[in-house]
Amino acid sequence: MNLNIEEIRNQFPILNQSVNGKPLIYFDNAATTQKPISLINAIKKYYENDNSNIHRGIHTLAERATNAFEETRKSVQQFVNSKEVEEIIFTKGTTEGINLVAYSYGEKFIQAGDEIIISTMEHHSNIVPWQILCEKKAAILKVIPINEEGELLMDEFEKMLSSKTKIVSLVWASNALGTINPIKEIIEKSHAFGAKVLIDAAQAVSHLDVDVQDLNCDFLIFSAHKMYGPTGVGILYGKRELLESMLPYQSGGEMIKEVRFEGTTYNDIPYKFEAGTPNIADVIALNHAIEFINGISKSKIRDYENSLLDYFLQLICETNDTIKLYGTSKKKVAIQSFVLKNMHHFDAGMMLDANGIAVRTGHHCTQPLMSRFGIEGTIRASFAVYNTKKEIDVLVESLIKISKK
Numbered sequence: 001m002n003l004n005i006e007e008i009r010n011q012f013p014i015l016n017q018s019v020n021g022k023p024l025i026y027f028d029n030a031a032t033t034q035k036p037i038s039l040i041n042a043i044k045k046y047y048e049n050d051n052s053n054i055h056r057g058i059h060t061l062a063e064r065a066t067n068a069f070e071e072t073r074k075s076v077q078q079f080v081n082s083k084e085v086e087e088i089i090f091t092k093g094t095t096e097g098i099n100l101v102a103y104s105y106g107e108k109f110i111q112a113g114d115e116i117i118i119s120t121m122e123h124h125s126n127i128v129p130w131q132i133l134c135e136k137k138a139a140i141l142k143v144i145p146i147n148e149e150g151e152l153l154m155d156e157f158e159k160m161l162s163s164k165t166k167i168v169s170l171v172w173a174s175n176a177l178g179t180i181n182p183i184k185e186i187i188e189k190s191h192a193f194g195a196k197v198l199i200d201a202a203q204a205v206s207h208l209d210v211d212v213q214d215l216n217c218d219f220l221i222f223s224a225h226k227m228y229g230p231t232g233v234g235i236l237y238g239k240r241e242l243l244e245s246m247l248p249y250q251s252g253g254e255m256i257k258e259v260r261f262e263g264t265t266y267n268d269i270p271y272k273f274e275a276g277t278p279n280i281a282d283v284i285a286l287n288h289a290i291e292f293i294n295g296i297s298k299s300k301i302r303d304y305e306n307s308l309l310d311y312f313l314q315l316i317c318e319t320n321d322t323i324k325l326y327g328t329s330k331k332k333v334a335i336q337s338f339v340l341k342n343m344h345h346f347d348a349g350m351m352l353d354a355n356g357i358a359v360r361t362g363h364h365c366t367q368p369l370m371s372r373f374g375i376e377g378t379i380r381a382s383f384a385v386y387n388t389k390k391e392i393d394v395l396v397e398s399l400i401k402i403s404k405k
């Protein structure tokens with residue numbers, strides 16, 4: 001593995017602080033990761049030197065800003081290996097990307113009686129847009145059940161597929177359980193019935209290798225802020241022919257070719273889906289998050305994070321039965337949900353915070369998943385490349401201490 005974690009940590013100034021008198025231990029990476037200094041500097045540099053609106057100006061600053069913005073698009077294209085750069089659309093985040101497809105594809109192509117398949121472990125942002133679409137169109141939403149380990153019941157999924165299935169929209173890695181779903185198999189099976197497949201890669205993108213051509217997915221969506229990038233930027237990858245066939249999502253400047261009162265023609269992709277002034281500084285900064293990940297390599301990041309998860313699980317196993325785990329699939333990203341048997345998760349979260357430890361507590365925007373397990377919420381620890389085994393020791397010691405209270 002041979003990662004120099006100290007050197008990696010030094011790139012994240014936020015980690016070097018005390019919280020409630022204790023060194024900060026940040027285990028809320030599935031909610032958002034921290035940002036490397038190169039990215040923070042890039043935002044400052046952009047506003048100090050290059051700030052300008054893009055695509056429209058012919059002056060030097062506009063050209064610099066436009067070039068840097070479009071450079072990021074090319075980096076994202078390589079990052080996910082899309083065939084064409086025009087297939088990369090900048091959004092606000094995963095939520096907006098899924099809403100865009102539900103609206104722009106759904107409005108045009110979904111009809112009464114059509115079926116859309118999601119799963120029990122979806123984030124609310126991959127449930128509610130489809131519920132709204134189904135309600136509007138009198139379409140039917142079907143939900144793949146899961147087992148106790150938090151894995152999709154693939155037999156049930158296969159039984160659901162039919163010529164009525166128009167969209168299968170699934171999370172690649174669950175934010176609450178960490179489960180990695182067999183999306184390649186899901187894509188193949190869905191395509192056999194002519195369905196289009198959307199992959200919510202919000203949690204997958206910082207851990208797993210993404211190759212949209214190899215996956216052959218129709219849409220793949222993620223947020224920059226969960227991959228060491230800035231907030232307010234997301235990526236929607238879509239196959240060219242689908243994006244071209246879809247309605248615009250928002251309308252106004254940038255997404256038009258020509259506007260006349262008699263009628264308007266729309267711009268080509270990707271601009272057709274990028275109405276208005278985008279989040280220029282943060283898109284430019286995203287390039288530095290990609291550089292950070294590529295600089296280490298995703299496989300090294302993944303192996304290291306998995307070693308942290310294994311270490312955590314090994315220590316948890318030794319704490320007898322005060323902790324119950326949720327999400328015990330063998331194929332997981334480094335995310336672990338659990339509850340303390342004698343304490344509400346919010347109380348536990350507050351006590352951990354008093355020890356400088358940031359974890360997420362609650363339903364993780366997956367209320368139907370929580371209902372499936374008959375719970376209201378969990379404590380979730382999620383690991384990133386700057387975390388250490390020493391920090392996990394502190395977490396487990398704190399959990400043992402508070403569970404005795």
Ligand code: PLP
Binds near residue numbers: 096123
């Ligand atoms: N999907 C998954 C699996 C997530 O984990 C999240 C965020 O936690 C989202 C979607 C929504 O992402 P965003 O809030 O960045 O739009």
